Amino acid sequence: MALIDLRSDTCSRPTRAMREAMAWADVGDDVYGDDPTVKELEAETATLLGKQDAVYMPTGTMTNQVGIRAHTEPGDAVLFDQNAHVYLLEGGAPAAYSGVLPRLLPGVRGIFTAADVAAAVGQPHPFFPATVPAPVTLLCVENTHNAGGGAVWPLERLLEVTSAGRALGLGLHLDGARLWHASAATGVELEEYGAPFDTVSVCFSKALGAPMGSCLAGSAELVARARRFKQQVGGGFRQAGIVAAGALHALREHRSLLPEVHANARRFAEAVAQLDGVDLDPAEVETNIVRFRLTRGTAAAFAEEAHRLGLHVLPSGADGVRAVFYLDISPADTDRAITIAAKALATL
Numbered sequence: 001m002a003l004i005d006l007r008s009d010t011c012s013r014p015t016r017a018m019r020e021a022m023a024w025a026d027v028g029d030d031v032y033g034d035d036p037t038v039k040e041l042e043a044e045t046a047t048l049l050g051k052q053d054a055v056y057m058p059t060g061t062m063t064n065q066v067g068i069r070a071h072t073e074p075g076d077a078v079l080f081d082q083n084a085h086v087y088l089l090e091g092g093a094p095a096a097y098s099g100v101l102p103r104l105l106p107g108v109r110g111i112f113t114a115a116d117v118a119a120a121v122g123q124p125h126p127f128f129p130a131t132v133p134a135p136v137t138l139l140c141v142e143n144t145h146n147a148g149g150g151a152v153w154p155l156e157r158l159l160e161v162t163s164a165g166r167a168l169g170l171g172l173h174l175d176g177a178r179l180w181h182a183s184a185a186t187g188v189e190l191e192e193y194g195a196p197f198d199t200v201s202v203c204f205s206k207a208l209g210a211p212m213g214s215c216l217a218g219s220a221e222l223v224a225r226a227r228r229f230k231q232q233v234g235g236g237f238r239q240a241g242i243v244a245a246g247a248l249h250a251l252r253e254h255r256s257l258l259p260e261v262h263a264n265a266r267r268f269a270e271a272v273a274q275l276d277g278v279d280l281d282p283a284e285v286e287t288n289i290v291r292f293r294l295t296r297g298t299a300a301a302f303a304e305e306a307h308r309l310g311l312h313v314l315p316s317g318a319d320g321v322r323a324v325f326y327l328d329i330s331p332a333d334t335d336r337a338i339t340i341a342a343k344a345l346a347t348l
């Protein structure tokens with residue numbers, strides 16, 4: 001039996017129809033700005049997100065980090081949730097590439113408050129020279145939140161936090177690698193989620209089934225600046241239309257399938273939550289990521305035993321486990337994953 005791979009929603013494989021679309025894509029040279037498929041993807045993504053323009057890049061890490069670079073100057077301070085992907089899981093790029101200082105916000109499952117933003121920026125006082133502290137110039141938000149177990153930002157909270165940031169003169173960047181999932185789960189349009197932000201990064205390989213690629217959307221001016229930094233980091237990828245065609249196919253054909261993906265994740269969570277030795281609140285499983293804690297044994301031992309039995313999940317810390325659902329995981333795979341999780345738990 002094939003291994004059920006729930007390590008990440010990036011483990012999806014392109015479908016036959018997607019490969020067909022990629023095989024026959026019109027292409028040009030992305031660096032010269034004349035790849036028609038890339039341009040089509042950029043325009044369609046910008047429209048969906050309600051922005052003037054968008055720029056396609058190979059990875060979500062690149063769109064986030066180029067986005068941060070476009071907003072800041074070296075020495076600036078940037079507000080991140082303490083468990084933000086851009087801060088924790090992008091190879092130290094904010095420091096190494098943009099030369100910015102992180103200021104961390106105490107989010108709960110990645111969701112923080114307007115008061116957290118105000119406290120992190122602080123109050124200037126005329127007795128103290130404004131040139132001394134690092135200026136805070138950017139606020140980053142992640143929706144859905146990866147480390148937060150795919151948590152969706154409530155729209156009201158999102159608007160509070162972004163208006164607080166705006167009032168403090170901050171640039172606003174949304175790491176929306178999984179924004180598709182937020183929208184599919186709540187029915188809130190992508191455009192509405194994107195509206196408060198200057199830049200929005202979205203990922204076509206996060207459960208949409210495209211082999212790779214992300215877009216950074218924003219105002220014409222910010223996207224033009226981002227295009228310069230994309231080139232600087234070697235992101236000009238020539239006949240990129242071949243992979244952009246996979247992303248376009250995903251955007252058009254696969255977004256409507258996400259509710260089924262979420263249903264599988266929810267069913268897995270509800271079953272695993274019943275098992276002895278597991279701490280999991282299924283109500284926290286809002287999208288395609290399931291995170292749970294083991295109350296006995298180690299996450300490493302569980303993951304290794306599950307792997308031996310045919311289920312690939314990731315240990316996260318000493319007792320945390322992550323399982324991520326995507327299009328390739330069928331209801332039957334979900335059933336088998338539940339059975340294997342129960343068997344692996346029994347061995348701990």
Ligand SMILES: *Cc1c(COP(=O)(O)O)cnc(C)c1O
Nearest residue numbers: 059060061062085146175177203
């Ligand atoms: C995966 C992910 C990224 C990075 O995307 P890559 O294409 O893997 O570089 C950024 N942000 C979040 C929230 C992610 O989950």
